[in-house]
Amino acid sequence: MHILIIGAAGMIGRKLTENLARRGTLRDQQISRLTLADIVQPDAPETTFPVATIALDLTTPASAKRLIATRPDVIFQLAAVVSGEAEADFDKGYAVNLDGTRHLLEAIRQEGLREPYLPRLVFTSSIAVFGEPLPAAIPDDQLHTPLTSYGTQKAICELLLADYSRRGLVDGIGIRLPTIVVRPGKPNKAASGFFSSIIREPLVGFEAILPVDESVRHWFASPRAAVGFLLHAAELDTAPLGQRRNLSMPGLSATVGEEIAALERIAGSKARALIRHQHDPAIANMVAGWPQNFDTRRAIELGFRAEQSFDEIIEAHIEDELGGRIA
Amino acid sequence: MHILIIGAAGMIGRKLTENLARRGTLRDQQISRLTLADIVQPDAPETTFPVATIALDLTTPASAKRLIATRPDVIFQLAAVVSGEAEADFDKGYAVNLDGTRHLLEAIRQEGLREPYLPRLVFTSSIAVFGEPLPAAIPDDQLHTPLTSYGTQKAICELLLADYSRRGLVDGIGIRLPTIVVRPGKPNKAASGFFSSIIREPLVGFEAILPVDESVRHWFASPRAAVGFLLHAAELDTAPLGQRRNLSMPGLSATVGEEIAALERIAGSKARALIRHQHDPAIANMVAGWPQNFDTRRAIELGFRAEQSFDEIIEAHIEDELGGRIA
Numbered sequence: 001m002h003i004l005i006i007g008a009a010g011m012i013g014r015k016l017t018e019n020l021a022r023r024g025t026l027r028d029q030q031i032s033r034l035t036l037a038d039i040v041q042p043d044a045p046e047t048t049f050p051v052a053t054i055a056l057d058l059t060t061p062a063s064a065k066r067l068i069a070t071r072p073d074v075i076f077q078l079a080a081v082v083s084g085e086a087e088a089d090f091d092k093g094y095a096v097n098l099d100g101t102r103h104l105l106e107a108i109r110q111e112g113l114r115e116p117y118l119p120r121l122v123f124t125s126s127i128a129v130f131g132e133p134l135p136a137a138i139p140d141d142q143l144h145t146p147l148t149s150y151g152t153q154k155a156i157c158e159l160l161l162a163d164y165s166r167r168g169l170v171d172g173i174g175i176r177l178p179t180i181v182v183r184p185g186k187p188n189k190a191a192s193g194f195f196s197s198i199i200r201e202p203l204v205g206f207e208a209i210l211p212v213d214e215s216v217r218h219w220f221a222s223p224r225a226a227v228g229f230l231l232h233a234a235e236l237d238t239a240p241l242g243q244r245r246n247l248s249m250p251g252l253s254a255t256v257g258e259e260i261a262a263l264e265r266i267a268g269s270k271a272r273a274l275i276r277h278q279h280d281p282a283i284a285n286m287v288a289g290w291p292q293n294f295d296t297r298r299a300i301e302l303g304f305r306a307e308q309s310f311d312e313i314i315e316a317h318i319e320d321e322l323g324g325r326i327a
Numbered sequence: 328m329h330i331l332i333i334g335a336a337g338m339i340g341r342k343l344t345e346n347l348a349r350r351g352t353l354r355d356q357q358i359s360r361l362t363l364a365d366i367v368q369p370d371a372p373e374t375t376f377p378v379a380t381i382a383l384d385l386t387t388p389a390s391a392k393r394l395i396a397t398r399p400d401v402i403f404q405l406a407a408v409v410s411g412e413a414e415a416d417f418d419k420g421y422a423v424n425l426d427g428t429r430h431l432l433e434a435i436r437q438e439g440l441r442e443p444y445l446p447r448l449v450f451t452s453s454i455a456v457f458g459e460p461l462p463a464a465i466p467d468d469q470l471h472t473p474l475t476s477y478g479t480q481k482a483i484c485e486l487l488l489a490d491y492s493r494r495g496l497v498d499g500i501g502i503r504l505p506t507i508v509v510r511p512g513k514p515n516k517a518a519s520g521f522f523s524s525i526i527r528e529p530l531v532g533f534e535a536i537l538p539v540d541e542s543v544r545h546w547f548a549s550p551r552a553a554v555g556f557l558l559h560a561a562e563l564d565t566a567p568l569g570q571r572r573n574l575s576m577p578g579l580s581a582t583v584g585e586e587i588a589a590l591e592r593i594a595g596s597k598a599r600a601l602i603r604h605q606h607d608p609a610i611a612n613m614v615a616g617w618p619q620n621f622d623t624r625r626a627i628e629l630g631f632r633a634e635q636s637f638d639e640i641i642e643a644h645i646e647d648e649l650g651g652r653i654a
Contacts (some may be wrong), residue, residue: 090436090494109417131570141470144486147570152490156483159471163479167417243458243474 001029004072006058006104008036011183012124014043016076016228021045022169026074027235039102053134059095061203064107074120074234077101082190083128083150090149098152105160108170121161122233123174125246127291129155137293145158147289158246165238165245169301173233173241174298178221178251178306181259182317189288193208195220197265198256199314202274211280214257217292221251221306222316229304236302242299250306251312253293262310266318267326328356331399333431334406335363335387336509339451341370342554342647343403348372352359353401354562364394367407375512381632391434398438401447401561402403404428409517410455410477417476420586424480432487436496452573454618456482456547461526464620472544474616485573492565492572500560500568502626504634505548505578508586509644518613522547525583526590529601530653538607548578548633550642552565556631563629571625577633579640580620589637593645594653 001141003026007013008314024031024047027170035052041055056063058079086093101123111117128151129144144155154176161172183196194211195218201208221229229249238245264272296304307313318326330353330392334340344363351358361378365368368382383390385406388486406427413420426449438444439635471482481503488499510523521538522545528535548556556576565572590601597651623631634640 143468143470145571146486146490147637149490149492149494152486155486159479159482163473163476166474167476217625244472 001026001031001074002033002035002070003074003076004035004037004067004070005029005042005078006037006043006067007077007094008053009038009040010078011185012180012223012226012230013076014076015223016078016230017042019044020229021047022051024048026231034065035072037068038301047310048265048287058100059103061103061106062134064100064103065110068104068107068111068120071117072119075104075108075122076230076234077104077121077123080154081123081150083126083148086150086153087148090295093153097150101157101161103217105164105170105172107154108223109164112169113286117147118168118171120234122230123157123161123172124230125158125174125176126154126260127176127178127248127294129158129176130291132289134291137253137295138248138291139295142297162243162245166243170302171216171238172236172245173236174246175228175233175304176246176248177229178219178249178294179222180226181220181313182321184317191283192218194283195256195259198275199259200315202263202271203267203305203314203318203322205274207274207276208276210256211278211283212256212287213279213300214260215255216284217253217289218287219251219253219291219294220310220313221249222313224316224320225251229306232304240302247299247302248294248296250299250304251294252294252307252310254310261309262314265311266314328358328401329362329399330354330358330401330403331362331364331394331498332403332405333364333368333394333396333599334404335369335380336365336367336372336602337405338512339507339550339553339557340365340403340405342550343405344369344372344420345559346554346558348374348378351375353558361373362394362397362399385427386430388430388433390456391427394436395431395438398444402431402435402448402449403557403561404431404448405565407451407481407590410475411518413477414475420476420480424477425483427489428484432491432497432499436491439496443615444493445498445562448497448499449557449566450484450488450499451557452485452501452503453478453481453620454503454505454575456485456503457618459616461618464580464622465575465618466622467625474477480587489570490571493570497506498565499572500563500565501573502556502560502631503575504544504553504556505576505621507550507553508547509574509648510550511644511648518610521584521610521618522583526586526601526644529590530542530594530641530649532601533553534601534603536605537583537602538605538610539583539614540606540611541587542582543611543614544582545614546578546580546582546618546621546638547640548576549640551647552578552633559631561627567629574626574629575621575623577623577631578621578635579634581637586637589641592638606641
């Protein structure tokens with residue numbers, strides 16, 4: 001079982017890598033080889049199996065060809081430019097988020113023309129494929145009307161993944177992740193960063209800024225749940241998916257107020273007091289157009305699972321990032 | 328008013344060209360220049376204004392750049408490989424139907440970066456963006472689940488058109504044409520060809536083969552209606568479209584039996600007798616997954632109009648193609 005992770009240096013990529021290193025198996029098979037690729041050299045974990053780390057420009061056909069020439073059995077395609085950056089840099093967003101995945105699909109097809117090859121490809125899509133007008137709970141058959149270039153690029157890759165899979169050129173599955181909280185480490189350029197920082201920073205005694213009202217509702221899952229989605233997507237039988245190869249992952253619909261109440265239950269009023277309200281109209285406007293809740297019955301029927309409360313999400317962060325202890 | 332038609336040598340392109348030559352105006356402005364481009368040299372009509380005809384490979388960035396360097400005010404992008412060919416030739420389908428339109432959008436953006444430029448781009452999409460499961464009448468917010476590479480390519484171009492328009496890089500509108508009947512001339516490679524031939528051939532005394540049951544229902548408009556859609560899409564105010572730049576055109580939902588009954592009303596039982604039933608399971612299977620009816624209220628509210636009966640469709644064919652007379 002040879003596994004390739006593209007975008008392995010990112011937050012989810014690192015957590016997926018650690019998980020695979022710990023378990024040592026996928027689909028009831030020993031992992032014989034793990035290849036970690038990203039635009040920067042990913043860190044190699046300690047493993048009982050060989051790990052290769054590769055830094056390469058994912059936007060060129062040659063990079064995709066080089067990665068696929070090693071014929072991995074399971075490929076995780078996590079590499080992406082985040083929404084804010086894809087909006088600010090038109091060319092980079094399309095090059096990474098559209099062409100990067102298209103080159104990968106095409107390299108898989110070309111390898112299969114040379115000698116039969118049908119790897120499982122797990123692609124991380126996004127709820128940014130959805131845009132206004134949105135129902136209170138977004139169903140599995142909601143039309144894709146992205147309001148950002150990032151969402152457009154993800155929606156296009158979903159279509160490509162489905163067509164390549166329909167034609168038997170790849171065994172693809174696209175999963176639309178909820179907003180991942182609590183993101184560890186430093187903020188990235190995503191406008192959604194505050195959903196994490198208002199938990200992460202107070203838990204270690206730092207102040208965090210809340211740029212929106214507490215009534216704002218959004219859709220969440222933990223990094224731990226995200227890794228669970230990826231592993232399940234790599235292992236499940238794709239036959240029941242039929243031609244519908246992309247699906248919204250389960251998550252938790254919660255308001256910022258509910259998020260803060262969970263923080264207070266777990267870390268007390270001193271943690272809550274570290275959240276400073278500082279309204280940012282630009283961020284508030286963006287967030288107002290975002291999905292608030294989903295009806296993800298297809299994913300749930302297929303066995304995908306997320307947290308049921310924000311308390312669980314915060315506790316997962318404390319266990320996974322803070323060694324189980326808070327100040 | 329400089330107009331560019333890409334795909335001008337095709338059936339709809341020729342009819343649009345003839346119409347523009349006759350009317351001499353668009354958007355209440357005199358047409359000062361008409362550029363006709365296709366993979367083969369299009370015919371130039373007799374006009375009171377200059378016409379340039381260009382044969383070029385639409386799948387290269389250089390071709391798109393060359394066409395856009397002349398800064399047309401209105402661009403009709405009709406060029407496409409039909410569904411059967413896009414399914415049979417993977418590379419050609421993606422090169423023409425996806426990359427051709429993407430290069431065009433990108434050439435427009437680059438021209439706009441050089442000097443402000445915001446042309447109206449009318450793109451012909453297709454009802455092939457929809458696939459099973461389908462409701463009895465497909466609404467404007469139906470999810471795109473194409474079951475062919477052709478439908479995938481059209482759905483992707485719709486997303487690109489919407490994103491480039493949202494960012495103010497083009498003033499785009501995508502229109503999903505019904506199946507166009509009665510197509511004049513020789514059959515093309517489309518599996519839908521029989522819908523036309525069972526009318527066209529008997530009207531001139533020839534036999535035609537019907538490969539499906541008379542109960543098959545589908546969605547139709549005439550070539551004349553299609554030209555009307557294109558002209559209206561070029562002239563309408565796009566502001567009411569908001570971020571939803573693509574829409575299904577109105578049409579007529581009819582069964583093959585209703586189609587044949589209209590033929591008999593207009594051309595008698597001798598015409599009907601020229602239709603030979605010869606079941607083709609491959610075609611019947613394909614057609615079974617196609618849309619049967621639409622609820623196109625957005626397009627109707629925006630002023631798009633199609634035929635109300637199959638008699639009208641046949642009469643338009645007799646007027647436009649047979650000089651108003653049948654044998």
